[in-house]
Amino acid sequence: MDEIRQRLINCFIAVFPTLNVEHLELVAPSSVEGWDSVATVTLMSVIEEEFEIEIDPENIETLLSFDSALSHVRQGLQNASGD
Amino acid sequence: MKLIDALKIIASAPGDSSLFTVALVTGFSPLHLKSFLQAELQQLFPQKRIVVTTGLFGDVAGNLRELNTTQPDAAAIVIEWEDLDARLGIRQLGGWDSSQLDDIVSQAQMRLAQFAAIIGNLTVSCPLVVCPPTLPLPPVFTTASWQTSEQELSLREQLTNFSKGVSQNHAVRIVNAERLAVLSQADKRLDVRQAWAAGFPYQLPHASVLASLFSRLIHNPIPMKGLVTDLDNTLWNGIVGEVGPGGVYWDLDHHSQGHGLYQQFLSELASEGVLIAAASKNEPATVTEAFNRNDILLRSEQVFPMAVSWGSKARAISTILAQWNIGPDSVVFVDDDPLEIEEVLEAHPELTCLRFPSNDPQAIYDLLNRLRDLFGKASVSSEDKLRLESIRVNSAFQNELTNVDGFSEALLERAQAKVTFSAAKNGGDARALELVNKTNQFNLNGRRLTEAEWHSYLGQNGSFLVTASYDDRFGSLGKIAAVIGRQSASVLHVDRWVMSCRAFARRIEYQTLMFMFDKFEATVISFDYEKTQRNAPFTKLISDLCPNHPSTGCELTREHFLAVCPRLFHQVLEAPDG
Numbered sequence: 131m132d133e134i135r136q137r138l139i140n141c142f143i144a145v146f147p148t149l150n151v152e153h154l155e156l157v158a159p160s161s162v163e164g165w166d167s168v169a170t171v172t173l174m175s176v177i178e179e180e181f182e183i184e185i186d187p188e189n190i191e192t193l194l195s196f197d198s199a200l201s202h203v204r205q206g207l208q209n210a211s212g213d
Numbered sequence: 214m215k216l217i218d219a220l221k222i223i224a225s226a227p228g229d230s231s232l233f234t235v236a237l238v239t240g241f242s243p244l245h246l247k248s249f250l251q252a253e254l255q256q257l258f259p260q261k262r263i264v265v266t267t268g269l270f271g272d273v274a275g276n277l278r279e280l281n282t283t284q285p286d287a288a289a290i291v292i293e294w295e296d297l298d299a300r301l302g303i304r305q306l307g308g309w310d311s312s313q314l315d316d317i318v319s320q321a322q323m324r325l326a327q328f329a330a331i332i333g334n335l336t337v338s339c340p341l342v343v344c345p346p347t348l349p350l351p352p353v354f355t356t357a358s359w360q361t362s363e364q365e366l367s368l369r370e371q372l373t374n375f376s377k378g379v380s381q382n383h384a385v386r387i388v389n390a391e392r393l394a395v396l397s398q399a400d401k402r403l404d405v406r407q408a409w410a411a412g413f414p415y416q417l418p419h420a421s422v423l424a425s426l427f428s429r430l431i432h433n434p435i436p437m438k439g440l441v442t443d444l445d446n447t448l449w450n451g452i453v454g455e456v457g458p459g460g461v462y463w464d465l466d467h468h469s470q471g472h473g474l475y476q477q478f479l480s481e482l483a484s485e486g487v488l489i490a491a492a493s494k495n496e497p498a499t500v501t502e503a504f505n506r507n508d509i510l511l512r513s514e515q516v517f518p519m520a521v522s523w524g525s526k527a528r529a530i531s532t533i534l535a536q537w538n539i540g541p542d543s544v545v546f547v548d549d550d551p552l553e554i555e556e557v558l559e560a561h562p563e564l565t566c567l568r569f570p571s572n573d574p575q576a577i578y579d580l581l582n583r584l585r586d587l588f589g590k591a592s593v594s595s596e597d598k599l600r601l602e603s604i605r606v607n608s609a610f611q612n613e614l615t616n617v618d619g620f621s622e623a624l625l626e627r628a629q630a631k632v633t634f635s636a637a638k639n640g641g642d643a644r645a646l647e648l649v650n651k652t653n654q655f656n657l658n659g660r661r662l663t664e665a666e667w668h669s670y671l672g673q674n675g676s677f678l679v680t681a682s683y684d685d686r687f688g689s690l691g692k693i694a695a696v697i698g699r700q701s702a703s704v705l706h707v708d709r710w711v712m713s714c715r716a717f718a719r720r721i722e723y724q725t726l727m728f729m730f731d732k733f734e735a736t737v738i739s740f741d742y743e744k745t746q747r748n749a750p751f752t753k754l755i756s757d758l759c760p761n762h763p764s765t766g767c768e769l770t771r772e773h774f775l776a777v778c779p780r781l782f783h784q785v786l787e788a789p790d791g
Contacts, residue, residue: 144220168244171411175245176217179417187410 134181134207138200141180145173157196170194177203183210214421216245219252226255226262233261233663235431236285240273240296242412249424250289257432270412274324277331280341286665287340289427292328293414294346297321297368301351303408309353314364317353321368325375332379338640339665342430343379344388345372347423348403348414383641384664386430386591388423397422435651437565437587438539439488440479441530443548444500444521447569448476448511454495458503463510471577475569476510478581483515486597487588488537488604490518492529492546497521517605526553527560534561537604538714540653540747545587547580596644596691603715606688625720626782630685632721634728635788638678640671645680645695652711655722655754659745660709670708675699677733681725682788683716690715694725703736705729710740714750722754723778724785730771732787739768 143149146162146169159165173193174185183206185193192202237243237250247265254263266283268276273296280288295302298320300313307313332341354362379385397419408414415423445452450469451461463473483489489511493500500521504513513519518536520529526548534541541563548554549569558566567583570576590597639645650661662670670676681694694712698705712722729738742755758777759767 141217144217144224147220147224171244171413172216172220172248175407175417176220179216184406187406 134203135200137180138177138196138203141173141176142196142199144176145169154196159194173199181207183207214249214252214425216248216417216421219245219248219421222252222255223248223263227260228262230260230262232264233258233287234264234266234283234285236266236268236276236280236283236288238268238273238276238280238288238290240271240276240291240293241408241414242270243267244411244413245417246291246413246415246420246424249421250427253424253428254431257428274327274331277328277335280335280337284337284665285339286663287431288337288342289431290332290341290343291347291423292343292345293348294350294368297324297346301353303351303405303414304412309351311355314354314362318364318367318371322371325371329375329378332385333382338384338668339663340431340433341382341385342388342427343376343385344423344427345376345390347390347393347397347419349399383591383643386433388426388430393422393426396426435543436590437487437545438543438651439490439533439537439545440482440584440588441490441492441520441533441544441546442479443526443550443553443569444491444493444495444503446549446571447547448472448479448491449503450571453499453503458499458506461503464508471571471574473510474581475577478584480511480515482584482588483511483601484598485588485590485593486600488539488601489516490520490533490537491516492520492526492533492548494523494526495521515601517601525556527557530557530561530564538654538717545584547584592643594644594647599689599691600715602688603690606685606690622780625780628685628687628719628782630683630719630783631786632724632728632783633682633786633788634725634732635680635682636677636732637788638671638676640668642678642680642695644692645678648692648695648711648713649697649709652713653745653747654714654750655710655712655717656745656748656751657707657710658741658743659748660743662709670697673699675701677705679725679729679732681712681721681728683719683721685719694721696725696729700733700735703734705733705735705738707738707740710751717750719783720779720781721783724781724783726769726774727778727781728785728787730774736771737768738774742767 139151139154142157143151146164148163149157170190170193174190177193177199178185181203183203185202185206189202192198233254235250235254237247239246247267251263251265266285268279273292277290295304298317299305300307300309300317301321350365352358354364356362376387380387401416402419403414404416442448449461449463450467450472453461462469463476464470479489500519501513503509518533520533522529530546534544541561545565545567546554546557547567547569549571551568554566554568557564565587567580570580646662646664646667653659671678676697676699679696680692682692683690690713693716696707696710698707726738729735740755744752755767758769758774
């Protein structure tokens with residue numbers, strides 16, 4: 131498993147301790163206990179802090195599934211290194 | 214602390230332990246400040262499960278009033294500029310034109326007066342940690358950022374007055390702005406993006422620092438009790454055995470001002486009731502002569518004992534600890550020699566050992582700050598001021614005890630001892646709570662109480678508090694014992710009982726039991742006893758009183774007590790209620 135993916139899993143687990151990491155493709159607000167708007171903002175801050183990237187609040191919906199969050203983080207890291 | 218670490222700490226909190234509830238009062242969305250606060254407190258109170266409650270957005274006044282209903286164990290109150298007037302924030306567009314500035318100032322004044330009144334009228338008796346604005350003021354004033362405007366000065370003056378006013382309430386603790394400035398740079402605090410997106414105005418590191426300061430103020434750690442100092446190149450500059458008492462210095466002229474400041478600081482600690490001793494490899498007469506110098510700032514009478522010999526420092530510290538009768542975990546040792554420190558640490562690993570950095574002025578100054586943190590306390594009680602004298606008294610008492618022929622009965626009889634009991638259920642008795650939370654040896658069960666638990670306990674029907682003060686012909690020990698419990702008919706249930714180690718061997722514990730039997734007309738006293746690693750003196754008493762139940766607790770009947778109680782010689786007085 132690549133390092134970025136693992137670090138992102140750690141972020142999700144920190145915010146949602148009961149998360150089933152076996153089925154990350156199913157991760158969504160409707161399937162995870164306690165995933166409300168506050169949890170989404172917390173997830174955003176945890177990811178920003180962990181990867182030292184900024185997520186535009188306009189793009190916060192990209193965090194609502196694991197795969198899209200992973201793509202967004204990869205893109206953010208790429209942009210940061212491109213700078 | 215990183216946010217991800219805070220969340221992990223929260224997730225690993227013990228689920229089945231008792232709750233410790235903290236109300237976080239803010240006008241903004243508390244978001245990550247709440248998580249950081251919960252995590253920091255969880256680390257400081259590992260046996261509890263921390264719950265942080267929050268209130269309504271934008272309603273500091275209402276959230277403050279709500280404390281009377283929720284009755285938390287502690288409250289952390291954050292006031293930011295926009296809570297004083299929305300125009301001082303960045304989320305509302307109320308107008309910044311110069312004609313409004315005076316109005317903003319007067320609105321802020323009214324709002325602060327309102328907050329002060331609410332805090333003053335709170336019926337909750339838990340610690341209230343108050344943090345005045347930490348964020349920079351927006352560019353609302355007409356001056357450039359490098360000039361302070363008259364209105365800003367007015368606002369800051371009002372805040373100072375507000376903080377000073379509310380801090381008169383002994384439950385209120387104000388976050389130190391200077392300390393905050395050291396830990397959190399002013400221009401790295403505001404997060405404009407988060408403030409607009411989520412109503413949370415703090416950058417994560419700032420929220421983490423604030424939570425850490427709140428937690429320390431809520432936890433209110435017990436200060437250290439004693440300091441043992443080396444002398445040569447520590448208390449003074451130079452080796453007194455080589456240059457003589459007149460050849461050691463502690464002043465600017467001799468490039469040794471750091472030693473003078475250190476002496477001045479120790480003198481101040483001594484006046485606050487901190488025990489100061491010296492451990493030095495020297496000739497005692499030479500040291501005495503140095504202490505006789507008129508310009509010395511730490512006077513010899515402030516230092517007890519003076520352990521000066523050519524023996525090992527580890528052994529000297531053992532002697533000092535025995536005379537003070539306190540544990541090494543409450544004591545700091547300061548020496549300039551790393552080797553001495555290592556030797557001492559090897560013998561006393563629980564001691565806090567700090568190196569005196571003789572040739573580094575900045576490091577000496579930092580050391581003084583470190584010592585202030587280790588010994589810091591909100592106020593100095595009359596018992597604090599009596600401590601050194603009572604240690605000397607105890608030492609004299611013990612010396613006489615070993616010198617008299619036969620039993621100590623004769624000494625006890627000649628001591629002209631007087632015990633003054635108080636049964637006034639005074640929840641504001643800070644000394645009694647301090648005894649409960651500091652005493653290790655004569656301690657019924659080692660269990661501590663938070664301020665909120667203390668007040669809640671004493672607020673119950675049937676609960677009681679008995680305190681004892683002691684003095685004899687050698688001097689006064691001040692208030693040295695506290696018992697709390699509950700009365701049910703003629704049975705007293707004792708839940709906490711502590712007595713200062715300075716009061717041992719005087720049979721005060723027996724007199725206390727006698728007082729309780731009489732005062733409450735009790736026929737039985739039951740003890741919630743639990744053996745701890747350090748309460749051997751109490752275990753001895755409970756074993757003497759209740760030989761059949763030494764390990765788990767006991768019930769003592771009045772009849773049995775009168776049969777086993779030794780002769781008591783004290784004059785007993787009772788302080789009037791209240």
